Amino acid sequence: MHENDGFRRLDRQECLRLLATAPVGRVVYTRQALPAVLPVNFSLDGDSSVVLRTSAGSDLVRAVDGVVVAFEADDFAPAHHSGWSVIVTGRATVVTDPAEQQRLSRTGPRSWAPIADPVFVRIESELVTGRELVGAGARTA
Amino acid sequence: MHENDGFRRLDRQECLRLLATAPVGRVVYTRQALPAVLPVNFSLDGDSSVVLRTSAGSDLVRAVDGVVVAFEADDFAPAHHSGWSVIVTGRATVVTDPAEQQRLSRTGPRSWAPIADPVFVRIESELVTGRELVGAGARTA
Numbered sequence: 139m140h141e142n143d144g145f146r147r148l149d150r151q152e153c154l155r156l157l158a159t160a161p162v163g164r165v166v167y168t169r170q171a172l173p174a175v176l177p178v179n180f181s182l183d184g185d186s187s188v189v190l191r192t193s194a195g196s197d198l199v200r201a202v203d204g205v206v207v208a209f210e211a212d213d214f215a216p217a218h219h220s221g222w223s224v225i226v227t228g229r230a231t232v233v234t235d236p237a238e239q240q241r242l243s244r245t246g247p248r249s250w251a252p253i254a255d256p257v258f259v260r261i262e263s264e265l266v267t268g269r270e271l272v273g274a275g276a277r278t279a
Numbered sequence: 280m281h282e283n284d285g286f287r288r289l290d291r292q293e294c295l296r297l298l299a300t301a302p303v304g305r306v307v308y309t310r311q312a313l314p315a316v317l318p319v320n321f322s323l324d325g326d327s328s329v330v331l332r333t334s335a336g337s338d339l340v341r342a343v344d345g346v347v348v349a350f351e352a353d354d355f356a357p358a359h360h361s362g363w364s365v366i367v368t369g370r371a372t373v374v375t376d377p378a379e380q381q382r383l384s385r386t387g388p389r390s391w392a393p394i395a396d397p398v399f400v401r402i403e404s405e406l407v408t409g410r411e412l413v414g415a416g417a418r419t420a
Contacts, residue, residue, distance in 0.1 A: 144392030161357040166307050166314045173307045173314065173349040177364045208314040216302040219391035223318045250360035251285035251412055271392055 148268035153224040154185050156213075156268065163211035165190065165261075167230075169201045180209070181247035188226050188261040189233075191247045193254050202230040202259065209261050220273040228262035289409035294365040295326050297354075297409065304352035306331065306402075308371075310342045321350070322388040329367050329402040330374075332388045334395050343371040343400065350402050361414040369403035 148156070157163070163180050166173070176198055178190050188209050192198050207230045214221030233239055242258045249256075289297070298304070304321045307314070317339055319331050329350050333339050348371045355362030374380055383399045390397075 162353070162355050162362075164305065164316065164351060164353075166316045168309070168314060172347055172368060173309060175305065175307045175316070175349050175351045175366060177351075177353050177355070206313055208316050210305060210316045210318075212303070212305075212318050214303050214318070221303075225316060227313060250414075273391075 144271055144273075145269045146272055148222065148224065148270055150185075150266045153226075153266045153268035154182065154263075156222050157188075157211055157224050157226070158182055160211035160213060163188070163209055165198065165202065165230075166208040166210060167198075167202050167205070169197065174201065179247050179249045180211075181245075183242075183246070183260065185263065187228070187263055189242060189246050190259045190261070191242075191249050191253060191256050192259060194232075194257045195255060199232060199257065199259065203232045205230060207261060214271070218273050220271050222268060222270045224266065224268035226261060226263045226266050228264035230259055230261045233258040233260055285412055285414075286410045287413055289363065289365065289411055291326075291407045294367075294407045294409035295323065295404075297363050298329075298352055298365050298367070299323055301352035301354060304329070304350055306339065306343065306371075307349035307351060308339075308343050308346070310338065315342070320388050320390045321352075322386075324383075324387070324401065326404065328369070328404055330383060330387050331400045331402070332383075332390050332394060332397050333400060335373075335398045336396060340373060340398065340400065344373045346371060348402060355412070359414050361412050363409060363411045365407070365409035367402060367404045367407050369405035371400055371402045374399040374401055 209226040212223035306317050350367040353364035
């Protein structure tokens, strides 16, 4: 699936609305000069950022704190050859402010897996892009 | 979700078996020095590579031909807090051999979206890693 007539570009508000429906997204970053990707649970903090919860000692924290990453979520319906994908690009930072940590502990993401020594990582939604595949492939198949 | 007791590491054969069940995966690469990700249809060419079909003039082809990329597919069951993800890391190259192009036209990936001036991109499966989340999060939730 690539940019062509089968796709409709989504605006920022549509992207954020769809992102909020996804239970899992994928952090895309660079690790030891190689492209890397990790599926994670997440939540949106208003329309300004994506928040993850991970272990303070994880490879992910070491690799992404202070650098620009991408974050992707999608949902596709194979039977209809349709679906959407949204990509947030922005700087990732570990949340260190105690009041902010407390707030996110109440309102932030829950992980499906147990996490030792958890911290929150915020990805600023500086650039939000998305597109919807409206089933052109199914019609022409 | 991160490396911890909730996960089981998958061996290469398990990874390839699961990959073969996924209709969509995600190419992870670098575009203009920023992390980038694109969902695509794909197929496996034996156990040696992932094959995509895209437009010869696409940004993706320009960005990935000759460089190491990651390719990720996953499937999660929110109700059970379980699922799997597999990541292939290796060099991407545009297929230029005419016999190989013909073979892939018959046996290779079909895209859900129409593609102008299609080419095949092969990602060598040099490194194949995967893990299964076995629902530990659901048990402790």
